[in-house]
Amino acid sequence: MKKKTVQFEYEVYPSVKRLENGDAVLLERARVVTATAYAPYSNFQVGAVALLANGEIVQGSNQENASYPVGLCAERVLLSAISSIHSNMQIKTIAISYHNLNGKSNRPISPCGICRQTLLEYEMRQKHPIRLVMGGMDGKVFVIPNAGMLLPLSFTGDDLK
């Protein structure tokens, strides 16, 4: 029997003010984009903003439904939009923020499991890491160099070969 360890490093910044300029702009934009969420059921508004290799910025927000499981997270709305509008454009960085209308929004949240799987698919497809910048409306910010790090021992298209 062998034991293996999975670990990864990420950066923690005390606030958006300490981020490098490009990341700060993206996170500030994600904060603004939370207002475009359609989240009348959870009151939890999420904004996701991507910087593409050509310098363009694309945004997405969560879109809920009276039939709860039909709702889509901001990250998957964003990735589908990018894939549809700029089909082969590389994604460099995605900033994610949220506004919890029922509580606090002062610490980072991480993408849910389905979004982690979706992010991994896009990373594999573009053969290039996607950085994640995650923070609330204020407070600490996490920067993860590679979204796939959030999903160790993942299932990918290679397993279907």
Ligand code: THU
């Ligand atoms: N949500 C996102 O959009 N992204 C996340 O990373 C976590 C959760 C949405 C889904 C749902 O509309 C609401 O937040 C509450 O779960």
